[in-house]
Amino acid sequence: MAPVSIFILDYIIMITSALCLVCGNPIFEELVDFGLIPRSNSLLSQPETSFPKVDHSLEFCPKCAMIRRRTSSQAPSDYSEVKRATGAQTPVYINEIIRDLTALCLTRGSLIIDVGGNDGAFLDLVASAGYTNRLNVEPAMAFIEPCRQAGHLVENVHLDLDQASRISRQYGLAEVIFCRHVLEHVPDPFCFLVAIRSMLKENGSFFLEIPDAEGIIHGLLGHELWDEHLFHFTADNANRLLIRAGWHIFWSTIKPHRGGTNLLVWAQPSSVDQATLSTSEIASQDVSACRSFKTRWTELTWRIIQDAKTWPRPIGCFGASHPQSNYLLFTGLGRQVEFLIDDDPGKIGRYVPIPQPVPVVSTAQLLAGPLPGTIIRSAFGCDFWMDKFCPSLSARGTLIVEPY
Numbered sequence: 001m002a003p004v005s006i007f008i009l010d011y012i013i014m015i016t017s018a019l020c021l022v023c024g025n026p027i028f029e030e031l032v033d034f035g036l037i038p039r040s041n042s043l044l045s046q047p048e049t050s051f052p053k054v055d056h057s058l059e060f061c062p063k064c065a066m067i068r069r070r071t072s073s074q075a076p077s078d079y080s081e082v083k084r085a086t087g088a089q090t091p092v093y094i095n096e097i098i099r100d101l102t103a104l105c106l107t108r109g110s111l112i113i114d115v116g117g118n119d120g121a122f123l124d125l126v127a128s129a130g131y132t133n134r135l136n137v138e139p140a141m142a143f144i145e146p147c148r149q150a151g152h153l154v155e156n157v158h159l160d161l162d163q164a165s166r167i168s169r170q171y172g173l174a175e176v177i178f179c180r181h182v183l184e185h186v187p188d189p190f191c192f193l194v195a196i197r198s199m200l201k202e203n204g205s206f207f208l209e210i211p212d213a214e215g216i217i218h219g220l221l222g223h224e225l226w227d228e229h230l231f232h233f234t235a236d237n238a239n240r241l242l243i244r245a246g247w248h249i250f251w252s253t254i255k256p257h258r259g260g261t262n263l264l265v266w267a268q269p270s271s272v273d274q275a276t277l278s279t280s281e282i283a284s285q286d287v288s289a290c291r292s293f294k295t296r297w298t299e300l301t302w303r304i305i306q307d308a309k310t311w312p313r314p315i316g317c318f319g320a321s322h323p324q325s326n327y328l329l330f331t332g333l334g335r336q337v338e339f340l341i342d343d344d345p346g347k348i349g350r351y352v353p354i355p356q357p358v359p360v361v362s363t364a365q366l367l368a369g370p371l372p373g374t375i376i377r378s379a380f381g382c383d384f385w386m387d388k389f390c391p392s393l394s395a396r397g398t399l400i401v402e403p404y
């Protein structure tokens with residue numbers, strides 16, 4: 001394949017991490033500062049168990065609206081020990097992606113790579129479509145054995161340019177590469193996209209799926225500003241980053257997912273130098289939304305806290321994962337919440353700091369005990385689960401409130 005071009009701008013951005021990785025702008029503005037908060041996904045065995053804290057503030061590029069964490073050095077970027085399987089979070093549109101794969105890649109023996117393929121749930125679907133040569137490039141050690149047992153090849157590494165080169169030598173170039181909900185977690189998304197490009201055939205296809213930041217900045221979905229996401233991209237600046245990393249986008253769309261939206265892109269390697277892109281109309285609207293985010297978020301959370309003063313006590317909250325702790329910490333509402341409700345056996349009986357540690361109870365425990373005064377419907381995107389309990393809870397006198 002042709003060597004990947006590294007332009008002077010790219011090189012300068014690579015060696016100067018302070019610059020915007022999309023447009024090279026050196027000056028960032030504050031988006032919001034949530035202060036020192038418990039690190040997300042802190043599940044405590046006892047309320048007095050200590051937990052790590054992170055300084056969680058975010059900034060945005062006033063030219064392209066790309067958002068990044070200010071103190072990314074505190075963010076977890078080593079996923080070797082993470083055991084969080086995401087197979088249960090499969091989006092409703094997943095079969096459309098598999099249909100795209102079967103249209104783009106006719107040869108069932110072609111190499112298909114899933115970068116950050118987690119527990120292999122997506123590669124299971126690729127296998128069901130008849131593809132026999134499947135590689136999961138996944139740093140989490142917990143998923144090596146389950147993936148091998150499912151018949152997938154596994155490379156247990158954090159992908160970078162050196163690993164991409166080694167993998168290509170070992171397995172050959174891929175026909176199709178998938179990368180779903182990974183780019184926003186990696187410290188250098190530009191180099192990551194270049195590394196992926198180097199593992200793909202010149203006429204191969206690349207599928208990228210990432211959370212869409214439009215819901216955060218325009219829809220005020222502040223709970224999506226998760227501490228594990230080092231970057232938040234809009235469709236506009238994600239496309240610009242892809243183009244700068246040597247990709248030609250031939251299809252992209254935005255799909256609803258769990259109360260927010262995801263950006264889906266199909267791209268192919270490009271040999272055209274498109275490094276100099278002018279600022280778009282869309283970017284200026286996104287920049288305005290970023291600039292007013294802090295004021296609008298402060299107004300929204302003030303209104304939520306005022307409303308909460310009238311809610312009967314105690315207050316419980318559906319869900320005990322990071323979207324719920326994010327919501328409760330970022331709004332400040334967590335100080336008024338006494339317990340979380342979740343049916344994940346790994347969470348029941350443990351404690352989540354919001355910031356004070358509160359217990360996690362199951363829906364069976366909830367329904368068996370004295371009912372709380374108020375429950376917040378904060379299991380974003382899990383309406384089906386919450387709808388099973390809310391009507392009877394409401395009929396028995398519990399106030400059910402929406403999170404926003």
Ligand SMILES: [Zn+2]
Binds near residue numbers: 024062
């Ligand atoms: Zn920028």
